Amino acid sequence: GAVVSQHPSWVICKSGTSVKIECRSLDFQATTMFWYRQFPKQSLMLMATSNEGSKATYEQGVEKDKFLINHASLTLSTLTVTSAHPEDSSFYICSARVPRLAGGETQYFGPGTRLLVL
Amino acid sequence: AQSVTQLDSQVPVFEEAPVELRCNYSSSVSVYLFWYVQYPNQGLQLLLKYLSGSTLVKGINGFEAEFNKSQTSFHLRKPSVHISDTAEYFCAVDNTDKLIFGTGTRLQVFP
Numbered sequence: 001g002a003v004v005s006q007h008p009s010w011v012i013c014k015s016g017t018s019v020k021i022e023c024r025s026l027d028f029q030a031t032t033m034f035w036y037r038q039f040p041k042q043s044l045m046l047m048a049t050s051n052e053g054s055k056a057t058y059e060q061g062v063e064k065d066k067f068l069i070n071h072a073s074l075t076l077s078t079l080t081v082t083s084a085h086p087e088d089s090s091f092y093i094c095s096a097r098v099p100r101l102a103g104g105e106t107q108y109f110g111p112g113t114r115l116l117v118l
Numbered sequence: 119a120q121s122v123t124q125l126d127s128q129v130p131v132f133e134e135a136p137v138e139l140r141c142n143y144s145s146s147v148s149v150y151l152f153w154y155v156q157y158p159n160q161g162l163q164l165l166l167k168y169l170s171g172s173t174l175v176k177g178i179n180g181f182e183a184e185f186n187k188s189q190t191s192f193h194l195r196k197p198s199v200h201i202s203d204t205a206e207y208f209c210a211v212d213n214t215d216k217l218i219f220g221t222g223t224r225l226q227v228f229p
Contacts, residue, residue, distance in 0.1 A: 006161075034217075043208065043219045044162075093161050095217075105150050105169055107217055109161040 003027050004096050006110035013084055013117055021079045021113045023094030029074035030096035034107060035067070038091040050077045084117045091115075120145055122211050124220035132228050133201055139194040139223045141183075141209030150212040151192040153183055156222075157205045165207075168192060179203070199227050 003026040013019050023033055031052050036044040048069050050056040056069035066088075068080040077096075081088055091114050095107035123142045131137045143149065150169050154162040166177025173185040183194045192209060204227045209220040 004161075043221045044217075046216060049216065091159075095162075105212065106152070106164060106167060108164070109154070111161040112159070114159070 002106075002108040004030075004094065004108050004110040006094055006113050008113060009111060010114040011116070013115070015085050015117055016083055019081045019084055019115060021081075021092055021094075021115075023077045023079070023096065023110050025075045025096040025108070028096075028098055030077075030098065031074060032097055033071055033077040034095045035069060035077075035079050036093045036095070038093060038112075040091075044093060047079075081115065084115070086117045089115055089117045120149075120211055120214065120218045122209050122218055122220035124207075124209055124223050126223050127221065128224045128226065130226045130228065131199055134198045136197050137195065137199050137203075137225065139207050139209075139225065141192045141194065141220060143190050143192065143209075143211045145190065145211065151183075151185060152210045152212065152217070153177065153181070153192070153194050154208045154210060155179075155205050156208065162208065165194070199225070201227050201229060203227050 005024045007022045033050045035047045037047050038044050046059050047062045048056045048058045050069050050071040052071050052074050058064045071077040091112050093112040095109045097107045121144045125140050152167045153165040155165050156162050165181050166175045168175050168185045176182045181196050207223045210217045
């Protein structure tokens with residue numbers, strides 16, 4: 001149980017284009033999903049918290065107009081990197097959990113999406 | 119602010135030897151503690167977690183961790199490692215609805 005998938009697993013795009021990454025909870029309903037960014041040989045940095053049906057909460061320093069997050073259903077959240085540039089190249093990982101009152105203290109992570117912007 | 123310290127960036131060890139990966143956290147309130155493992159080019163997999171109760175927590179793949187409130191530590195241990203345990207290990211704390219990760223420890227198991 002508690003499987004989270006991401007699609008695509010990796011993507012290469014040209015500078016200036018937009019890229020959408022999907023995060024799905026396959027066997028549970030995730031009221032909250034999180035988006036992280038990981039640079040090579042570094043830890044995960046939280047970008048934003050996404051609650052189903054409401055606007056995402058972004059961490060300080062993360063541009064909300066550049067990293068658009070949509071959490072339209074209890075099993076799907078999307079991250080769109082708009083007008084991507086080479087400095088946006090990174091490993092993006094999502095996680096999902098059930099409501100905290102329902103035992104949702106644990107985040108389950110997707111396999112990650114590697115983005116390379118040329 | 120919450121913080122998590124993993125003092126060892128790399129831990130080399132021979133196969134079948136015991137290993138301990140250290141984790142210390144800063145918090146004056148109750149926290150949830152987690153250890154995750156990350157294999158190359160993959161997401162994070164939950165190894166074990168401490169929420170409450172017994173301070174010795176057993177996880178998958180033969181790992182265990184002990185919560186020590188007085189020392190604010192949550193060290194990860196395994197009595198005998200395998201080559202397949204080679205990976206990056208992250209300690210994390212949650213008490214404000216977010217996970218704060220340590221910088222990670224690279225466990226390298228040699229034959």
